[in-house]
Amino acid sequence: xxxxxxxxxxxxxxxxxxxxxxxxxxxxxxxxxxxxxxxxxxxxxxxxxxxxxxxxxxxxxxxxxxxxxxxxxxxxxxxxxxxxxxxxxxxxxxxxxxxxxxxxxxxxxxxxxxxxxxxxxxxxxxxxxxxxxxxxxxxxxxxxxxxxxxxxxxxxxxxxxxxxxxxxxxxxxxxxxxxxxxxxxxxxxxxxxxxxxxxxxxxxxxxxxxxxxxxxxxxxxxxxxxxxxxxxxxxxxxxxxxxxxxxxxxxxxxxxxxxxxxxxxxxxxxxxxxxxxxxxxxxxxxxxxxxxxxxxxxxxxxxxxxxxxxxxxxxxxxxxxxxxxxxxxxxxxxxxxxxxxxxxxxxxxxxxxxxxxxxxxxxxx
Amino acid sequence: xxxxxxxxxxxxxxxxxxxxxxxxxxxxxxxxxxxxxxxxxxxxxxxxxxxxxxxxxxxxxxxxxxxxxxxxxxxxxxxxxxxxxxxxxxxxxxxxxxxxxxxxxxxxxxxxxxxxxxxxxxxxxxxxxxxxxxxxxxxxxxxxxxxxxxxxxxxxxxxxxxxxxxxxxxxxxxxxxxxxxxxxxxxxxxxxxxxxxxxxxxxxxxxxxxxxxxxxxxxxxxxxxxxxxxxxxxxxxxxxxxxxxxxxxxxxxxxxxxxxxxxxxxxxxxxxxxxxxxxxxxxxxxxxxxxxxxxxxxxxxxxxxxxxxxxxxxxxxxxxxxxxxxxxxxxxxxxxxxxxxxxxxxxxxxxxxxxxxxxxxxxxxxxxxxxxxxxxxxxxxxxxxxxxxxxxxxxxxxxx
Numbered sequence: 001x002x003x004x005x006x007x008x009x010x011x012x013x014x015x016x017x018x019x020x021x022x023x024x025x026x027x028x029x030x031x032x033x034x035x036x037x038x039x040x041x042x043x044x045x046x047x048x049x050x051x052x053x054x055x056x057x058x059x060x061x062x063x064x065x066x067x068x069x070x071x072x073x074x075x076x077x078x079x080x081x082x083x084x085x086x087x088x089x090x091x092x093x094x095x096x097x098x099x100x101x102x103x104x105x106x107x108x109x110x111x112x113x114x115x116x117x118x119x120x121x122x123x124x125x126x127x128x129x130x131x132x133x134x135x136x137x138x139x140x141x142x143x144x145x146x147x148x149x150x151x152x153x154x155x156x157x158x159x160x161x162x163x164x165x166x167x168x169x170x171x172x173x174x175x176x177x178x179x180x181x182x183x184x185x186x187x188x189x190x191x192x193x194x195x196x197x198x199x200x201x202x203x204x205x206x207x208x209x210x211x212x213x214x215x216x217x218x219x220x221x222x223x224x225x226x227x228x229x230x231x232x233x234x235x236x237x238x239x240x241x242x243x244x245x246x247x248x249x250x251x252x253x254x255x256x257x258x259x260x261x262x263x264x265x266x267x268x269x270x271x272x273x274x275x276x277x278x279x280x281x282x283x284x285x286x287x288x289x290x291x292x293x294x295x296x297x298x299x300x301x302x303x304x305x306x307x308x309x310x311x312x313x314x315x316x317x318x319x320x321x322x323x324x325x326x327x328x329x330x331x332x333x334x335x336x337x338x339x340x341x342x343x344x345x346x347x348x349x350x351x352x353x354x355x356x357x358x359x360x361x362x363x364x365x
Numbered sequence: 366x367x368x369x370x371x372x373x374x375x376x377x378x379x380x381x382x383x384x385x386x387x388x389x390x391x392x393x394x395x396x397x398x399x400x401x402x403x404x405x406x407x408x409x410x411x412x413x414x415x416x417x418x419x420x421x422x423x424x425x426x427x428x429x430x431x432x433x434x435x436x437x438x439x440x441x442x443x444x445x446x447x448x449x450x451x452x453x454x455x456x457x458x459x460x461x462x463x464x465x466x467x468x469x470x471x472x473x474x475x476x477x478x479x480x481x482x483x484x485x486x487x488x489x490x491x492x493x494x495x496x497x498x499x500x501x502x503x504x505x506x507x508x509x510x511x512x513x514x515x516x517x518x519x520x521x522x523x524x525x526x527x528x529x530x531x532x533x534x535x536x537x538x539x540x541x542x543x544x545x546x547x548x549x550x551x552x553x554x555x556x557x558x559x560x561x562x563x564x565x566x567x568x569x570x571x572x573x574x575x576x577x578x579x580x581x582x583x584x585x586x587x588x589x590x591x592x593x594x595x596x597x598x599x600x601x602x603x604x605x606x607x608x609x610x611x612x613x614x615x616x617x618x619x620x621x622x623x624x625x626x627x628x629x630x631x632x633x634x635x636x637x638x639x640x641x642x643x644x645x646x647x648x649x650x651x652x653x654x655x656x657x658x659x660x661x662x663x664x665x666x667x668x669x670x671x672x673x674x675x676x677x678x679x680x681x682x683x684x685x686x687x688x689x690x691x692x693x694x695x696x697x698x699x700x701x702x703x704x705x706x707x708x709x710x711x712x713x714x715x716x717x718x719x720x721x722x723x724x725x726x727x728x729x730x731x732x733x734x735x736x737x738x739x740x741x742x743x744x745x746x747x748x749x750x751x752x753x754x755x756x757x758x759x760x761x762x763x764x765x
Contacts, residue, residue, distance in 0.1 A: 091585065094581035097550075099547070101551035103547075105555045108555030109555065110559075137765075139524060142741070142765060143520075144531045144537075146745075
């Protein structure tokens with residue numbers, strides 16, 4: 001029965017791929033009692049915000065073009081129409097100003113979602129994120145909470161060049177008082193954004209523009225209105241015995257693709273999706289390293305002082321070090337400002353072949 | 366005579382009620398024949414300086430009514446703040462307070478006047494010269510001094526220090542120049558969002574007035590008609606830089622451009638009070654933000670590490686002290702209008718001195734926070750977690 005079910009699932013998946021014309025269509029499939037819903041990351045984020053806006057009237061969204069334009073990347077489509085000016089606020093181009101306004105509103109007990117059109121622009125406002133939001137609970141010895149979410153696309157996009165392509169995972173991941181999450185697929189996006197909004201502390205949600213249009217299957221449980229993913233817990237996306245690949249955001253997909261290629265050669269990769277940058281779930285990585293004895297970190301950001309660098313340090317400081325048969329390898333973006341020309345850009349962030357190459361290197365093949 | 370006056374003042378304090386007139390009659394009954402309580406005027410009307418206006422047809426009234434009770438309260442509050450700051454100066458020189466310490470003496474009329482013009486349910490945020498506002502917003506001198514000395518009895522348990530003190534509807538205490546202004550606009554947004562008829566007083570200095578984020582806040586506050594009273598405390602110097610050397614336009618009350626503004630004598634508590642009431646009414650009526658410039662002066666340097674005489678003359682400081690001191694002005698007004706006696710004022714001073722001494726005693730003897738507190742309060746409402754110490758074996762506990 002289960003094999004019949006899984007082959008039915010495969011068939012309908014294939015059928016669905018033919019039918020999927022545009023990026024943001026959702027399909028309901030009912031096979032027996034199971035519902036399989038294809039949801040794009042964009043729609044997952046949209047639904048998460050919609051549900052949280054409905055659930056708690058203190059929640060509101062502000063940012064550039066979030067209301068009448070439906071969002072620069074259409075993530076907030078339909079929300080202004082449904083909730084109006086009071087809860088979905090278009091701001092002028094004043095990142096430092098509106099980020100500060102959002103933090104002040106959070107201090108007064110509201111629960112703002114502050115959107116940066118991309119996290120590159122958050123640099124204009126980074127003082128408000130760090131000094132006004134992240135540090136306040138500590139400085140006030142717990143008297144003043146700041147229940148705020150900063151969200152937006154992070155990292156490389158396509159052809160947007162150096163000023164619009166930086167990854168801020170390491171920058172925000174550095175600071176105590178902040179929680180930093182980096183969803184990969186639609187279930188991640190839904191669950192982590194909902195957790196972030198419900199959290200009483202400042203949370204930075206690093207989305208990825210190239211993932212917005214990608215559809216993933218979301219389980220029924222994943223679609224429920226109270227579905228949340230705990231912040232600080234990584235997920236093993238694919239079990240394996242030979243090498244551990246740790247990644248976050250879009251690169252998780254690259255790791256899974258690399259794993260599929262390597263599996264044909266008999267190399268089984270364990271792929272871990274960090275989901276949260278800070279606090280980092282070192283335990284899940286350690287448990288995996290104990291099993292595989294080899295670790296490779298994969299990220300889109302620059303190598304120096306990055307997420308991979310932190311993972312290397314933590315593994316060395318912990319019990320998993322003794323189980324390593326080789327040094328930890330970091331696969332990262334190239335240490336340059338992002339170029340524009342396609343051939344250059346393509347070679348500036350990790351490609352699947354880079355991951356495969358590194359796996360074989362570390363396994364001495 | 367002396368005893369009779371002491372007796373009268375004791376009676377007055379004991380019988381103090383909300384209604385001044387009631388106290389008068391109670392006092393009159395109890396008092397003997399020499400100098401009776403009925404001799405004190407229960408209230409008087411004072412001419413106050415007219416405010417220069419920007420984009421406003423009408424300004425605050427040019428007369429202020431002061432009751433005896435209010436006068437004594439303002440005097441007590443200002444004098445407490447003054448003595449508290451001077452005590453902080455002393456403790457700093459004894460190295461019992463360390464780090465940053467930005468003192469407010471000279472500017473007392475601003476904090477007290479503003480508090481008199483708003484409600485406790487309104488909101489207030491300021492920058493780092495915050496000890497005065499921390500007091501007017503309800504934190505005791507004891508908790509303020511203990512925070513300055515970094516003890517566990519401090520208002521932030523010793524973890525914040527001079528620039529990071531908080532209370533109900535008081536959001537600090539902010540160290541980054543100008544950053545508090547968007548925060549204040551956000552607090553005002555929350556007031557508007559909740560529809561609670563509250564306003565937010567958002568303070569900044571003449572130095573901060575040139576920060577870009579302030580103009581971003583002006584724009585959004587005006588666009589969305591946020592109930593925000595922006596107040597520039599112009600004490601003539603941003604650290605060591607005079608206003609002429611920092612600002613192309615020193616008309617700070619006009620710098621809000623499309624936001625109406627008023628220039629207020631910040632050394633007169635009554636002028637500040639009337640202007641604040643005017644501004645609060647304006648905001649509460651839904652007309653949007655308003656800007657007030659308070660002309661004031663600080664006796665100390667920028668902070669305790671600045672003697673304050675390299676960029677201004679001692680003569681200038683002395684002149685302000687002798688001609689415009691806010692506490693002296695109020696005292697003279699009350700005495701010359703027979704609203705209080707010198708002896709009564711002296712008694713208040715004695716009481717305040719005692720309060721400050723006791724607070725300083727506490728602040729110097731209270732123990733520092735325990736090391737176990739080191740990693741607490743990183744997050745709010747969070748289960749206990751582990752924090753890395755200075756080395757990999759040091760795993761510290763953090764609770765919220």
